[in-house]
Amino acid sequence: MSDDAPYLAVINPAAGGGRCGKRCPAAVERLRAAGVAVDTVETSAAGQAITLVREAWAAGRRRFIAVGGDGTGYEVVNGLFPLAADSGERPVLGFLPLGTGNSFLREFTDRGAEHTIEALASGSRRACDVIRLVHADGVLHYINLLSIGFVADVNGLRARRFKRWGEFGYVLAVITAVAGLRARAYPMRIDEGELDEALQTFASFNNSKFTGGKMMMAPHADTADGMIAVVRVGEMGRLSLLATFPKIFKGTHVQHPAVTTCQAARVELRLTEAIDVMVDGEALEVVPQVLDVLPGALDVVV
Numbered sequence: 448m449s450d451d452a453p454y455l456a457v458i459n460p461a462a463g464g465g466r467c468g469k470r471c472p473a474a475v476e477r478l479r480a481a482g483v484a485v486d487t488v489e490t491s492a493a494g495q496a497i498t499l500v501r502e503a504w505a506a507g508r509r510r511f512i513a514v515g516g517d518g519t520g521y522e523v524v525n526g527l528f529p530l531a532a533d534s535g536e537r538p539v540l541g542f543l544p545l546g547t548g549n550s551f552l553r554e555f556t557d558r559g560a561e562h563t564i565e566a567l568a569s570g571s572r573r574a575c576d577v578i579r580l581v582h583a584d585g586v587l588h589y590i591n592l593l594s595i596g597f598v599a600d601v602n603g604l605r606a607r608r609f610k611r612w613g614e615f616g617y618v619l620a621v622i623t624a625v626a627g628l629r630a631r632a633y634p635m636r637i638d639e640g641e642l643d644e645a646l647q648t649f650a651s652f653n654n655s656k657f658t659g660g661k662m663m664m665a666p667h668a669d670t671a672d673g674m675i676a677v678v679r680v681g682e683m684g685r686l687s688l689l690a691t692f693p694k695i696f697k698g699t700h701v702q703h704p705a706v707t708t709c710q711a712a713r714v715e716l717r718l719t720e721a722i723d724v725m726v727d728g729e730a731l732e733v734v735p736q737v738l739d740v741l742p743g744a745l746d747v748v749v
Contacts, residue, residue, distance in 0.1 A: 462515030462546030500526025516546020541748035596649025663698035
């Protein structure tokens with residue numbers, strides 16, 4: 448599809464507690480006024496964006512805009528892949544960050560929708576890696592991060608037990624997860640290294656630096672280096688975790704003696720049971736097996 452073909456804006460009107468649905472019409476009109484050709488489609492259920500994007504890809508579309516938060520972007524990416532990788536084509540993905548969290552874009556700007564509208568109008572693009580997770584039941588793709596352990600436990604608790612409490616639900620999930628805190632073994636092999644079965648409080652496998660909006664989980668991450676930025680946190684007591692975790696907003700948590708970081712092209716996990724996984728803000732239960740990188744597989748409009 449040519450560079451002047453219309454974008455397909457995949458809109459999640461429920462994102463941001465419904466704010467996306469209210470703000471979206473004006474944002475789309477601003478794009479059109481700037482000369483950007485845009486068609487729109489709205490989702491009405493979780494996971495629907497994946498299906499809509501796959502149908503659009505089959506119809507020949509290659510330019511998309513994720514309108515919502517991180518979850519909307521995650522679904523659009525999983526609609527594009529593995530189709531794009533199998534075809535050898537590089538899709539174009541822009542963003543209108545009108546949801547709750549927009550962690551991926553923090554890598555490039557703190558101006559949110561204002562910046563992305565300008566980028567879409569100018570056609571500014573950057574190659575972006577896509578990380579692939581093969582798990583026991585299939586495969587998924589992401590462009591931000593995937594975490595296991597404490598971080599994923601908090602996300603899973605909030606999704607399953609405290610979602611109706613809104614932002615306070617996150618506080619309740621943190622309190623519950625801290626009360627039950629325990630380090631666990633997540634046997635993994637990084638590249639050609641030895642199998643590591645040390646106990647860990649949590650681990651994160653990152654493509655970009657930020658999570659939860661402004662938390663800099665992986666200061667060493669680069670979205671276009673063809674590598675996974677790995678952050679692992681060893682055994683840590685409750686008080687130490689509570690004292691260290693706020694440092695994530697500046698990325699200085701990685702200076703703690705229990706934290707190790709590295710770059711990896713491939714990570715193998717040796718797990719036999721499903722665990723909580725947080726991927727681009729989504730709460731899943733899977734048996735992770737292999738993480739690897741699709742270098743520069745996506746053009747992001749930033």
